[in-house]
Amino acid sequence: MSTPTTPALDLFLDTNLPHYIDETARLCAIPSISAHRTDAARCAQAVADLLTRHGFDVQVLPTPGNPVVVGRLQGRSPRTLLFYNHYDVQPVDPLNLWTSPPFEPVVRDGALYARGAKDDKGELLARLAAVDAVRAAHDGQSPCGVTFVVEGEEEIGSPHIAQFVRDHLDLLASHGAIWEEGQINADGQPLLTLGRRGILYVQLEAQAMTRDAHSGSAHILPNAAWRLLYALHSLRAPDGRILIHGFYDHVQPPSPLDLELFAAEPSNEARLRDEYGVTDFVDGLSGVALKQAVFNPTCNIAGLTAGYQADGMKTVIPARATAKVDFRLVPDQDPDDILEKLRRHLDEHGFEDIRIQRLGAMWPARAPADDPLVRLTVRTGEDVYGKPSVLTPLTGGSSPVYAFARPLGIPVVSPGVGYPGSRTHAPDEHVRLDHFLLAARHIARILEGFGDL
């Protein structure tokens, strides 16, 4: 999808690429490893300065953790596109596997090497380049409003971003968002994930006695491991179906368009069998059903602990037993609702004594395959990359996409600078300069079209 300004956009980006790579490198020189709690304030300020230099109205806002940088820019259209990014990075060990030091960015073989070069400082700068390009093509005014939200705790699980969004709904009001990262596949096709599952993570605990007992009394004394086992067994059938009353109430099935996308997707059956040494999948699934199964919510035992676990024998009746259980939830399930139903299920099945501890929750989030922003992203992606996008209706994992999509009521898409060799989170992380340019072109075209959707 070309517009009259497309040649100007591409010329601007071609010409100024070295400048944006240089700005990426300068940001990458700050070792903002959130896991080590160092350089967060310094890097937040560097991002704030960067956005200010590029004409944004900037605020550095506190959270209980690292600050969030918000930059806003008015546009011709009243519609606003939100960019979610982060200025923190992963740790760098093992250091000896880096060809050049992770915080001394260097361009080598057509790529910028540094921790954060791809994830997520390269993404941030490619977007800023795109904003500058559309402004240059329109006498300094962006065709739509632009809001950057750049947090500092993404690599430690974004513990504060959901509350931050809820606390700043007016400031962040927008009509669509670009997620923090994106990539092309090995064939050079842009990947576009439309939905992520939610999650409810709980610990279940059975306490049958005040202390362990000799197993010679197992004919009379209650065993917490058995108790927990019967409770868990009541939750899920061997075919994977969850037996909690009302569990499936709000489940949305895949749309006809989703089913078409699954049918077109290449099979990963052989890869999974090989990678995990699996002979049989859950419920004997295979073929296209294996792909569609991501629309099945799950009840997964992530951990079990009871009694004696070392080598050899100990004849003990465990007084206490615990299980870590995660439920992956599909649109439109709600972890709060599922937690209530879990409690009610246990109570109704005589397991009032099983204690539930809520350890974490995320909501599912999903943009329909025919959403206008999705269609714009696909069209402009084909224009830039010369190839159709690969659309994934729903992925098995969870992400804080919901933290924006849900309270702001917006679709979220994820174009970006990555490719399968980016070495994200690993030594020799890098962004290829040609991919940086393609991503910037792609996002510039999205900015061009977004105001008129």
Place this chain on the structure above:
Amino acid sequence: MSTPTTPALDLFLDTNLPHYIDETARLCAIPSISAHRTDAARCAQAVADLLTRHGFDVQVLPTPGNPVVVGRLQGRSPRTLLFYNHYDVQPVDPLNLWTSPPFEPVVRDGALYARGAKDDKGELLARLAAVDAVRAAHDGQSPCGVTFVVEGEEEIGSPHIAQFVRDHLDLLASHGAIWEEGQINADGQPLLTLGRRGILYVQLEAQAMTRDAHSGSAHILPNAAWRLLYALHSLRAPDGRILIHGFYDHVQPPSPLDLELFAAEPSNEARLRDEYGVTDFVDGLSGVALKQAVFNPTCNIAGLTAGYQADGMKTVIPARATAKVDFRLVPDQDPDDILEKLRRHLDEHGFEDIRIQRLGAMWPARAPADDPLVRLTVRTGEDVYGKPSVLTPLTGGSSPVYAFARPLGIPVVSPGVGYPGSRTHAPDEHVRLDHFLLAARHIARILEGFGDL
């Protein structure tokens, strides 16, 4: 039950008590802690010398661990009574809680204090005193044959005694045995345990994949924890009943005499509720049914291990899960037979993949309440202690009693020198001199009657 020689037996024991206490003390001075692998050979030789001095034909026989001392004495009757004892002792820590050093035996307040004074060197010497007494009363000849088997690894689980007995069936051929230890209760009544349960201890293992996977794939990838849970669930109903086909085939119910004994036994319900904070017993048992339930074999989960077990969350599908499971077996169940049936059960229920590792086994062993040796022990006990014995048809735990009872085909009883304050395995272990004397008198009377049973 008195005999014409009873006064002579008692006079001999009264007169010579200081000598046997002195011999006990000398044996207790040897720090034969089997857990520390020290002084075993020295203590075995001391026992061999002791038995030789008392007229026994002695052999010190090797095992893969510590040697076993066997002493044999011919008697007037062809019937032989076997004494099982051990020369090893428990560790002594915490040392600061001992009033006098554990290996410097001392008589204080009418008791001999030392590690091993009760368990098991005091028991050994009380028996030897009884043998000397009956010989003295019968012109030097014992009224029955006597065989001592004194091992050196009882306190580390008797890993070699069962094989030792099987390897020396002719040497150890006998018509009844006295177990290594015994005691009176707080009311001064001799306790007599007639049976111990057997055990089959296994580790069950599910391996669903070659490595753990992200729980975002739980809709397709198999989970070892769930797999193991379904397998375990197939083994046992919530009321405790075991669902393995043929599991109860060889179970012998309690006899009418056993039921009378249970009815007479004081209830331990309140103590158990208090000690373990238990509100409900298995299958809602209470009253006399709680006591009789020891005749129910059990399937106990002693440990469960899978996936992530530390604090907080990890979203993982465990590739491997294990359970430690012990089956307490009642007469006449056989752990080898149960292991076969467990394998068959899992196979028939589609759990061919669940691996079973056999970690240990003991057979049940039981003397009928109306066995002649049991009756002789009860009768002579009442003569000595002036009180009826408390008979327990079966205890919940297991012991190597079977290692003698089964291959030699003999009843085993357990009179002894202990009382509830003996501090066995603890600091300030001791044997009271009056109890030592009573036990020696009791055993002398058993020796008197055993030849004619």
